[in-house]
Amino acid sequence: MADFMKKATGNWQDGLMLLLGIWLFFSPWILGFAGIQSAFWNALFFGVILAGMSIAVVTEFHDWEEWVDMALGVWLVVSPWVLGFAALSAVNAAAYAATMTFVATGVVALALAAWSLRHHHAAHAA
Incomplete structure (x- = not known):
């Protein structure tokens, strides 16, 4: 557990x-879009x-995990329109709240995964 916390x-x-x-898991109840x-x-x-x-990446890093996180980020950004609830936002x-949560979470997830991938490659290249 201490090793996991150090890596995290x-x-x-x-x-x-x-x-x-x-946050994403609990957001429907916190922001009231569980309905x-x-x-x-x-x-x-x-x-x-x-x-x-993210737990898998912390325990043992693989590039593909960050690429999956980036794909998840893209899905989160477009999912309100694909699933149709963005049309109800007005x-x-x-x-x-749901639309903004998915877009913001997706953008942050995409950025963090890209940053983490770059960080790991820069650390191993040095």
Whole structure:
């Protein structure tokens, strides 16, 4: 456990990605969009995957894990439109909260994964 915490704080991007996955998982209840089924299940499913992938990266780094995190980030950004709840954002505060949560979380996840990948390659190149 101490080794995991050392790796998680040493590679802060991966530790923050874990927190991002946990946030995404609990966001339907915190922000009140649990009643929008597509947003609810999207948050639960991808919150677990994002958190799980970040734990995998912290325990043993592989490039493909960061690429998966970047793909998850892209999905999170486009998912409100693909799943259709972004169209409700103008008239429904919960749909607006869900849309903004997915877009913001996706952008941050994409940036953190890219940053982590670059950081790991720069550290091994030196």
